[in-house]
Amino acid sequence: MRTLYIANKNYSSWSLRPWILLRVLGIPFEERLVPFGKDYGFSPSHRVPCLVEDGITVWDSLAIVEFIAEHHAEVWPADRGARAWARSACAEMHSGFAHLREICGMNCGVRMALNEIPPALRADIDRIESLWADGIARFGGPWLAGEHFTAVDAFFAPVVFRIQTYGLEVNRGTRAYVDRMLHLHEMREWYEAGLAETWRHDGHEVDLAKYGRIVEDLRAV
Structure with a gap:
């Protein structure tokens, strides 16, 4: 098993x-x-x-x-070029975007107002938007590497939740992909389970307060 x-x-x-x-x-x-x-x-x-x-x-x-x-x-796109692109994008997500990770830690159940959008964070967001647009344009969408959901969509799923949590400003194409992901049944399943959790982890909660304030907390008490 x-x-x-x-x-x-x-x-x-x-x-x-x-x-x-x-x-x-x-x-x-x-x-x-x-x-x-x-x-x-x-x-x-x-x-x-x-x-x-x-x-x-x-x-x-x-x-x-x-x-x-x-x-x-x-797990990966069938097309060799799409597969190479998807692997590269996954590797970039795996090792990069340090400012997004630091300032916008994942916390599905709250809505945050950031104190500011530092240039380094904006650069991370811009790069993600460029990467997503490139994949969808190259391979025809609606997913990042073509017609089917693959590992590259899974690797950027946490970014989708971060955009929702922090109300990050993104362009129309990025918003369309975010909405597609958020309406995916399995993403809804994860999200609803996260809201139902009553655990709180001090480290994650403290990190929220470093960079902004909670404007809405949707989590179970």
Whole structure:
């Protein structure tokens, strides 16, 4: 059996990536949610996500995606050029956009007003908009690498929630993609589960206060 260990859905952007990919593609797995602050000894890195299958342990979201792709070709686009683009975009998301991560941490259940939009954050947002527009224009949409949802859409799913949480200003094309993602059944499923969580993680909550203020809290008490 394939088991995916994840953390709180309200906060865990890294967990969302393999989870949403498996759910949208209909690849069966057992979910085990271990809240932040608990023992993550099941993972060699002591972090989530972590996948265990047939006695094999795979950690880190990108490694998990590649492991799943070995037996499920639909994880990546069928076209070689689209596949190369999608892998490059995933790798850029995996290693980049530090200012977006720092200032706009994932917190699905609140709506935030940022104190400011620093130039470095604006540059990250602009690059994401350019990247998304490039993929949709090259491969015809409606998803980033073509007709079907693939790993590259999964990797940018946390950005979609960040745009919603922080009310980030984006252009019309970006907004259309964000709306498409937010209306995806599996994204709604993750979001609603995140709202229902009653856990609070001090580190994530403190990070919110560094850069803005909560204007609406939709989470369960």
